[in-house]
Amino acid sequence: MTEASARITPSRNQLFLAYLQIGLTSFGGVNAWARRFFVEKKGWLSEQEYAEALGIGQVLPGANALNTAIGIGTRFHGATGALACAAGLFAGPMILLAAVASLYDSYGQLPLVRAILTGIAAAAAGMVMGTAMKMATKLRPSLPLWAIGLTALAMAVLRVPMPYVLLALAPLGLLAAWHETR
């Protein structure tokens, strides 16, 4: 807690409850909801502090939302704070998804359910492609970064195992970015 000393430090309970609420309401991605809660609603973090936690969460592998939650929890209460945030984030959705998954096992093969799920799956495929296009449009990457992104796309479609994709492309990406941000 460096420059945040003037702010209120939430307790572990408050962190758990905050993330419980975020986890259960965050349709379509956690990060926007978490920012709203921590920065706008509660004022526990400044805009800059949240952006830093999110930035590190995005560079690391795994769920960005979880990495960010662990960063925020650690900042306030160390390891137990991280545990409180992570547990809060996953408790609600896990129970919900267990219910959904068991319903799928029982009713997933019914023609009516299958029709609805096929429609949702098609929409989700478009949603994922649309997200990629939106990100590419917003980021306006330079030519080398475009090439790296398209190579990643091609390798993944050809089912090249991901560790190889990262080993081959991450150094190139870092090199290109280092050149451009220098």
Next chain:
Amino acid sequence: MILLGQILVAFGTLSLVAIGGANAVLPEMHRLVVEVHHWMDDATFTQLFAMAQAAPGPNILAASVMGWHIAGPAGMMAATLGMLVPSACLAWIMAGLTIRLRGNTWMKPAQFGLVPIAVGLIAASGLIMAQAAGTSWLSFLIIGASTVFVWRTKHSPLWVLAGGGLLGLVLL
């Protein structure tokens, strides 16, 4: 027990290469779950992933739903722990280093240089899902409309998921 161990290892490996989150890791998840281990078919994989997208919470929970489908509640636990614990440990270690890393000169290029890889992988995820979901002219129509909607508007993507489900109900 062997199955649970396999689930734990498969998703644990995914955890550490999941740069860019759930959408970016989908091609590798598909490769392991459908092609290497044959735990489910293409259509089931796509539907389970779509269900996790439609539900609230982190999209990485797609792993949990698949774990349940493969081996019930214990499978769900194994997949979830495998998917979350390795990367969470890494995040916790990094959080401890954060104060020293703040404003560090490599943070910016790291974010900047890995993003295009993540975006490329997300695009690949969309294509792989579209391959599995595109079974009729109507599904292609839904895929196309949903792509344009999410790309071009700022409305919540939940609208297209709901719309897709409704169209499927009425027309498929």
